[in-house]
Amino acid sequence: DAGVTQSPTHLIKTRGQHVTLRCSPISGHKSVSWYQQVLGQGPQFIFQYYEKEERGRGNFPDRFSARQFPNYSSELNVNALLLGDSALYLCASSGPNTGQGRNSPLHFGNGTRLTVT
Amino acid sequence: GNSVTQMEGPVTLSEEAFLTINCTYTATGYPSLFWYVQYPGEGLQLLLKATKADDKGSNKGFEATYRKETTSFHLEKGSVQVSDSAVYFCALSEGTGNQFYFGTGTSLTVIP
Numbered sequence: 001d002a003g004v005t006q007s008p009t010h011l012i013k014t015r016g017q018h019v020t021l022r023c024s025p026i027s028g029h030k031s032v033s034w035y036q037q038v039l040g041q042g043p044q045f046i047f048q049y050y051e052k053e054e055r056g057r058g059n060f061p062d063r064f065s066a067r068q069f070p071n072y073s074s075e076l077n078v079n080a081l082l083l084g085d086s087a088l089y090l091c092a093s094s095g096p097n098t099g100q101g102r103n104s105p106l107h108f109g110n111g112t113r114l115t116v117t
Numbered sequence: 118g119n120s121v122t123q124m125e126g127p128v129t130l131s132e133e134a135f136l137t138i139n140c141t142y143t144a145t146g147y148p149s150l151f152w153y154v155q156y157p158g159e160g161l162q163l164l165l166k167a168t169k170a171d172d173k174g175s176n177k178g179f180e181a182t183y184r185k186e187t188t189s190f191h192l193e194k195g196s197v198q199v200s201d202s203a204v205y206f207c208a209l210s211e212g213t214g215n216q217f218y219f220g221t222g223t224s225l226t227v228i229p
Contacts, residue, residue, distance in 0.1 A: 004160070031215060042121075042206050042219030043161070056216050090160055094215055105151060106217055108160035 025093030140207035
């Protein structure tokens, strides 16, 4: 089975622009989470979605938004980009196939490297 | 609140040396604990986990024991290989959702 897939792998944007990042979870996983990893730091939680509903939100401004689709794939949107938004954005899915997957391991994609100039 | 503190790096070891990477945590409840590994240019991969006190997680020669009394989850390996060179992250998950809290990562380089 395919792992978590993210697109694009790299992206360069200008300050003030908008960006959309995409993620497809492991087949059968209904929970998708987004993390921001700044160089030299650990991943920071942005959002969790389960069954198309937001189940958690980290300490990020309203410029960050996300959604989950009926096929459980997800998009992360960031508006009015700032230089400080430059980071690796990681998507992770988790199981088990039923329930919210509490404390289930996260399975990460390889990330989207966003550079804001 | 929830947080993870792990040993500062970078760590450089010779092949076959013993590895310890320290990790301590703060949690409001009863967390599950994890070690993830990140190879250059890749996402994080689960290395091992432990879900309750005194559990020992193990994988690929790595081990870590969930110590509630010292709120620790130190990663160990008896004999490291060059292929173990990577960044290692300690993490916890606690609560009704599945939000993870990660440490800042420890970079390991193993030299032949």
